[in-house]
Amino acid sequence: MSPSILPYHLRVLLAALILPLAAHAYFQVSSPAKGAQWANGQTYPVTWEKGLLDGVxxxxxxxxxxSTDGLIFIAKDVPSTIKTVNVAFQSLPAADDYFLLFLNSTHGVVYGNSQQFSILQSIPSNATAPQPDANQPTVTVSGGPNPTAAFVTTFPPSANGAAGWEAVSGWGPHALALAGVVTAALSGGAWAVL
Structure with a gap:
């Protein structure tokens, strides 16, 4: 075994601080897939998977x-407990360079994005009809980008946006990280006094 440059307590502290950052990297969009062709007048399921302890x-x-500036605001405050939102397209400009963004628009943090896909004026005759999830919410989007438009829908807050310690699943790693930071601060203070 080779000796480490960093003492054990510093390695534990660094691991506790870096581990939560790695959880944010997992937000995968499965639908729309790359090159998908969606059409106006149809409803499509947008699906994703995300990390469990990522804090989102x-x-x-x-x-x-x-190719154009502007966004179409679909849904605000989508709860991370659902994995699908049905999106109905009405009179969007036909193009092959669309993509969906999953983000915190207040802070500008992007969690993930879909692959590039197309929106056609109408569904081709040889295409199969999309299968939206009847148990999930549906949002209807129409028109092009409009910087003054609000989100088409806003989901209601769950539990007023606050959760107690008993409601937070997996709070143990956060408590361990906090305890590590406090221990490191006390150790550093004691070391400075000596």
């Missing part, structure tokens, strides 16, 4: 195009 309780869903 809600997020906003926006539609964007690569």
């Amino acid at each position: 309780d809600t997020f906003d869903l926006e539609l964007s195009r690569m």
Whole structure:
């Protein structure tokens, strides 16, 4: 075994501080898939998977195009407990450079984005009809980007946005990290006094 440059308590502290950052990296959008062709007049399920302990309780869903400026605000404060939102497209400009953004629009933090997909004027005759999830909410989006428009829908807050310690699943790692920081601060103070 080779000796470590950092003492054990500092390695534990660094691991406790870095571990929560790694959880934010997991937000995968499964639908729309790359190259998907969606059409006006149809409703499609937007699906995703996200990390369990990433600290993301809600997020906003926006539609964007690569070749033009502007966003279409779809849904605000989508609860992370659901995994699908049905989106109905009505009279959006046809193009092949759309993508969905999953983000916190207040702070500008992007959690994930979909692959590039197309929106057609109408569904091709040889295409199969989309299968929206009847048990999930549906949001209808129409028109092009409008910087003065609000989100099409805003989900209600769950538990007023606050949760007690007993309601927070997995709070143990956070308590351990806090205890590590306090221990390191006390150790540093004691070391400075000596």
